[in-house]
Amino acid sequence: MMALVFEKSKASKKIKWLKTSTSQSWLDQAIAHPLEILIDHANCERKAAGAAIQMMFRYIGEPGLAEVLSPLAREELEHFERVLEILKSRGRYLEPLEAPPYGSLLAKSIRKEEPLRMLDSFLVAGLIEARSHERMALLSLHSPDQELRALYAELLHSEARHFCLYWTLAEERFDKSATLTRLNELAEVESKILSEIHHEPRMHS
Numbered sequence: 001m002m003a004l005v006f007e008k009s010k011a012s013k014k015i016k017w018l019k020t021s022t023s024q025s026w027l028d029q030a031i032a033h034p035l036e037i038l039i040d041h042a043n044c045e046r047k048a049a050g051a052a053i054q055m056m057f058r059y060i061g062e063p064g065l066a067e068v069l070s071p072l073a074r075e076e077l078e079h080f081e082r083v084l085e086i087l088k089s090r091g092r093y094l095e096p097l098e099a100p101p102y103g104s105l106l107a108k109s110i111r112k113e114e115p116l117r118m119l120d121s122f123l124v125a126g127l128i129e130a131r132s133h134e135r136m137a138l139l140s141l142h143s144p145d146q147e148l149r150a151l152y153a154e155l156l157h158s159e160a161r162h163f164c165l166y167w168t169l170a171e172e173r174f175d176k177s178a179t180l181t182r183l184n185e186l187a188e189v190e191s192k193i194l195s196e197i198h199h200e201p202r203m204h205s
Helices: 024-032 034-058 065-089 102-108 116-142 146-173 176-193
Strands: 005-008 013-016
Touching: 024 034, 024 116, 034 065, 034 116, 034 146, 065 146, 102 116, 102 176, 116 146, 116 176, 146 176
Parallel strands: none
Antiparallel strands: 005 013
């Protein structure tokens, strides 16, 4: 059964919205290749901003959507700039990396007809944020690099908040029972995609 847990703190809500936990193998791989993970992380933040903007354009007449997604996109770009700053300080920059199948396979699970496409888009974006939150939490605890530990700890609250935003967008527009059922289905897909670790270190490998 999917874990849907909210732990309230002064700063934000921490969420686990996933069928399975990240494996020790992924953590070992990520710790062994910190700069590759960092480069991929920068690309993930950039893509997350793009996904929010894309939804704003697709559903331009949807009341209340732009007011949520515009600041979310700005914050994703701020995170992108933060990660880019650390990369540059270490003599690296963005590089084209082989993408794992995670994002493309999740995107294939989004139904084409509206309004189901809107619901699935919210839930898939939320799942990605939830997985990012979980993995950044692991890196904030276990990375031997103090600067990176601090970075991931710094970004945790935002990842949790972003999940909450996507969940709220879905809950406000769709029947709660149907939304939870679909979330459960997509979480199964997400878990299956990550059941085998990607051969290259990536944030969502």
